[in-house]
Amino acid sequence: MRNADAWRALRAPFLTGLCLSLALMVLPLGALGEAPAADVPALPANPTPVAEPTSAPGVWDAGHTLRVLQKDGTVEAMTMGDYLWRVVAAEMPASFEGEALRAQAVCARTYSLWKLQAGSHKEDGADLCADSSCCQAYITPEDAAQRWAGNAEAYTGKIAAAVAATDGQVLTYEGAPIQAVFFSSAAGSTADAAEVWGRSLPYLVPVDSPEGEEVPNYRSTVTLGAEDVRKLAEQAGLGCDLSGEPSGWFQNLTRTASGRVASVELGGASLTGGAARDLFSLRSACFDIAEKDGVFTFSVTGYGHGVGMSQYGANALAKQGKGWREILAHYYTGAELQNGPSGD
Numbered sequence: 001m002r003n004a005d006a007w008r009a010l011r012a013p014f015l016t017g018l019c020l021s022l023a024l025m026v027l028p029l030g031a032l033g034e035a036p037a038a039d040v041p042a043l044p045a046n047p048t049p050v051a052e053p054t055s056a057p058g059v060w061d062a063g064h065t066l067r068v069l070q071k072d073g074t075v076e077a078m079t080m081g082d083y084l085w086r087v088v089a090a091e092m093p094a095s096f097e098g099e100a101l102r103a104q105a106v107c108a109r110t111y112s113l114w115k116l117q118a119g120s121h122k123e124d125g126a127d128l129c130a131d132s133s134c135c136q137a138y139i140t141p142e143d144a145a146q147r148w149a150g151n152a153e154a155y156t157g158k159i160a161a162a163v164a165a166t167d168g169q170v171l172t173y174e175g176a177p178i179q180a181v182f183f184s185s186a187a188g189s190t191a192d193a194a195e196v197w198g199r200s201l202p203y204l205v206p207v208d209s210p211e212g213e214e215v216p217n218y219r220s221t222v223t224l225g226a227e228d229v230r231k232l233a234e235q236a237g238l239g240c241d242l243s244g245e246p247s248g249w250f251q252n253l254t255r256t257a258s259g260r261v262a263s264v265e266l267g268g269a270s271l272t273g274g275a276a277r278d279l280f281s282l283r284s285a286c287f288d289i290a291e292k293d294g295v296f297t298f299s300v301t302g303y304g305h306g307v308g309m310s311q312y313g314a315n316a317l318a319k320q321g322k323g324w325r326e327i328l329a330h331y332y333t334g335a336e337l338q339n340g341p342s343g344d
Contacts, residue, residue, distance in 0.1 A: 060168025060340050061109075068138075069126035083128070084108050084163045089144045090137035091182075092311050094155035097318035100311070101162035103327040106337070107309055108136060110171040110180035113340070166324065168340035171332055173203050178335050183304025184311050185215045187286040189258040190331065191306035196274060196285075203335045206258045209313035210320070219301055220283050226294040232279055233266060240267030246294045253289065260285040260306060274305070308332065 061081030068076050068083060087108040092101060115135055116127055130138035145152035171178045179201065186209035193204035212218065224232075226246040233240045242249055253264040261273030273285035284302040291297075304310075309331040317327050325337060 058164040058167050061163065064340075066112075066128055067126045069121050069124045069129040069131075071130055075124065075126045080109070080112070081163055081167075083112070085159055086130075086138050086140065086144075087112075087136045088159050088162060089141075089155075090132075090139040094144075094148065094151070094159055096311075096315045098158065098162060099318035099322065099324045099327065100314040101159060102166050102324035103309065103314050103318075104182070104311065105163045105166045106169050106171060106324065106328060107180040107182050109166070109169070109340070110177050111136060113170060113177045114179055169337055170340050171328060171335045172338055173332075173335050178203055178332060179308075180332065181305075181308035182311060182331075183306055183308065185209075185211050185218060185302045185304065186306055186310040186313055187259055187284070187301035190308065190310060190313075191256065191258045191260055193307050195256045195258065195260065195262070196305050196307050203332045204307050205333050207330060207333065209310040209331075210316040211310060211312035212316075214316075215303075215312045217283070217303070219299070220303075222280055222282055222298040222300065224280065224296045224298070226296070229266075229280075229296055233269075236279055238266065238269040238271070240269045242267040246296070247291050250289050250291070250296075258306065261287060264289070 058081050061084060062079050064080040065077055066080055066083050068078060070076055084105055088101060088104050091108065092104045094101070096104075112128060112135075120134070121127060121129055128135045132138070139147075141156065145156065148155045171180050181204070188209065189206050190209055192200065192206050194200040226242075226249075229246075229249065230242050233242065240249075249267055251265045254262045256262045256273070261276060263273065264271055264276055266276075271279065273287075276282070277285045277287070280298055282298055282300045284300055284304060284306065286302050286306070287298050287300040289296060289298055309328070314327045314331070317330065318324075322330070328335070328337065
């Protein structure tokens with residue numbers, strides 16, 4: 001591995017174009033805090049138009065090196081292209097349409113650039129990590145091949161093509177890489193960032209999403225007895241009054257404009273939809289609650305936090321003939337595509 005000074009010299013061109021004022025958010029937990037300031041120049045005011053893939057795809061990604069903290073604590077150096085392959089292979093089913101995979105590759109590249117400036121792994125001697133709770137999901141080619149079995153060769157090439165076809169292309173808003181968050185599937189509409197994380201972002205607003213019953217486990221249920229609910233509430237320290245009949249424990253459920261639960265009261269304690277989702281291990285915050293004979297049934301639609309690009313929605317749009325640029329424009333309102341920071 002290179003020492004810190006050598007690495008800074010190497011990555012200087014890589015970081016050209018990142019914005020000073022980007023905020024740090026951990027995907028998918030959604031803490032929208034402010035990032036520490038970074039000595040990074042801004043992207044050009046006039047974005048370079050997005051180019052079609054050249055005869056030598058992958059040049060930009062291949063020319064930029066990352067240090068990735070692995071789950072075993074080691075740090076591995078690899079090109080941006082190799083890192084993106086591992087992320088896309090982990091984040092989206094390789095059986096998806098090629099245009100959906102291309103959209104995912106742009107999201108992964110954009111999120112990587114946005115995350116890089118925070119320097120959250122500086123003390124580890126790394127830039128990004130292989131932990132989905134901090135950076136993005138990640139899988140090695142060997143593990144992916146084992147997962148894909150007989151499809152390994154075809155899927156390996158398919159994902160490599162998606163990364164190469166979008167070489168160096170980044171989603172921006174007002175010249176800065178966006179928080180290109182994404183999730184699995186929506187219940188008809190994506191969510192506003194403010195609904196989920198309490199902070200509005202102009203490019204993360206509700207839009208229609210076309211996926212539905214073709215999504216595995218699109219509708220799911222979680223069944224909990226009254227004692228299970230009581231124990232979970234006690235463990236969470238909610239201070240609920242659950243002395244009455246279970247039929248009256250949940251009250252005053254309200255919804256957001258996108259149909260997700262905004263808030264619900266449990267024994268007089270108010271929970272956001274996201275908090276209820278976490279507390280009861282639900283796949284999304286789009287749910288209904290029914291009680292019978294002391295048993296609660298949570299009927300859930302979709303999977304994930306609901307903000308940004310729906311992956312199954314992207315696949316549905318691709319099946320309708322939409323290209324990756326159209327998919328990204330649909331889910332990230334007002335964001336622009338431009339070539340990655342130059343190495344001037």
